[in-house]
Amino acid sequence: MEFKLKIEKLSGHDSEGKVGKINLKTGASVKSGDVIFTIESGKGALKYISKYNGTIKELNIVEGQTIKKNEIIGSIDGEEVKAAEPIKKGYSFGIAKPKEEKLEPDVLIIGGGPGGYVAAIRGAQLGLDVVLIEEDKLGGTCLNYGCIPTKSIAHSVNVLNHIKHAEEYGFKVSDYEISMEKIIERKNNVVGTLVGGIEHLMNTHNIRVINGKAIVKDKDTIIVKNKKIDASIQFKNLIIAAGSSPSSINIEGHDLDGICTSKDLLEMTEVPKSITIIGGGVIGMEFAFILNELGSKVHVVEYMPKILSVLDEDVIEVVKNSALEKGIHIHDGAGAAAIRKTLDDEFITEIAIGEEHHFITSEKVMMAVGRKANIDSLELEKLNVQLNERKNGIAVNDRMITSNPKVYAIGDITNTVQLAHVASHQGIVAIENIADMDVSMKYDNIPSAIFTTPEVGSTGITEGQAKAKEIDYTIGKFPLMANGKALAMGETEGFVKLIYDNTNNKIIGGSIVGAHATDMIATVSNLIGKAVTKEEASHIIYAHPTTAESIHEAILDISDRGIHFG
Structure with missing residues (x-):
């Protein structure tokens, strides 16, 4: 009997994939359970397994070919092998006990965010037996509720x-309609694809993932329990990667029902008519631009004298001017004093600017005042793990070791630099030290990416920091308005700025504000990391026409040799 070979499923939500290795060809004998070929997708490789005994009559695929779900790719002459019926068990009436397990891995990791899952993969690469505990979803805040979903919505905007x-x-566009449902659906698909990819990597590397809350039993043992297992894990080494949570400020009304965090806004099905964002840092300003573009009236209240206060003033000026031009109301040097609700279920935010008090009425209020380390998520004293001097994060050395030599801590819970890529690298440093590779963490060249309009990328030290350290420095600067690609795109706001150490003859910092800034900053990170001189850097060739040519022009400007602007 002839049976059609159909692509019945692909990884996750994928609708197409590519043919990988073909193990059996037309005319070959096949048995149920044989892998005929593999299908490669964004989440890894999926095996196409035969359900039949017989002979392959036809197989109309080649390696590298794109195939789609429900596509017929061949046929088999033979007979179908029915799957064995599962053994029926008696009713448990909901009282079945989880299976008890005792595990003794080389490394136990608590937290599956960008620090934890990267450490787990690197550990598996080094031949270590790794177990990972995750209470929520793999990928952590960054992937599920932070970096990735925010950037997905930012791209839609x-x-x-x-x-x-x-x-x-x-082009003349007479009309358009915003569908928040579609925007959120697309965001969820992006997140789902990436989470599925991490799950696949865990399986590929034979990393045991247990879903549940980690509880400290004693200095050598963690227990975790869910509906299926009750595990007692005695670890040789422990990595704590338990992350952080949104902070709030202790003012009147801070806990009113309806006050939003970034996590709440990432699930919004309707755009608020107006919103007051308390906090003009990275998270607050990214959402200010997103919501403004979607039609909200946006007020930003920032306690510091300037928004995005860690950046140089000339960078801040470009972003602030863009915000003001778009109609975003910036109240810097302003402290939120109280939040109250009206009878119409709106919010009134009281702000203090100097000795004067003002009031902002809005449909929503968002708290964007930073994040706090989840130091209360574990009984750290049982692990002999101490906090830092400020008591707001776990104390670690440059090898990511805590006060307990068997315990490491990485990511936001250390409260050093709360960035996903820092957590990932800290995870690699920790696991490589566990494997006796003797590596250390350095923080002098960490890039940051801010998805405002325009974007901002920065790394190394700022001009303000160079002044404070009394470094003999020179600035190299190039405006994007003089760059051909930026002009062609109609995105000429901003500039490239480099900080050059005249004494040590190397680039020590850089800021880019403008189109593709968050991508271009990687080039500056490499120039700093390689400690190249301005002479060496000036002989690197950049493709034309690209916005990256602006980096080359800024390098030339260090020596007053700029070609396209002067």
């Missing part, structure tokens, strides 16, 4: 911005 300005590019 960027498309909207182009639609609004389509006429400048030669």
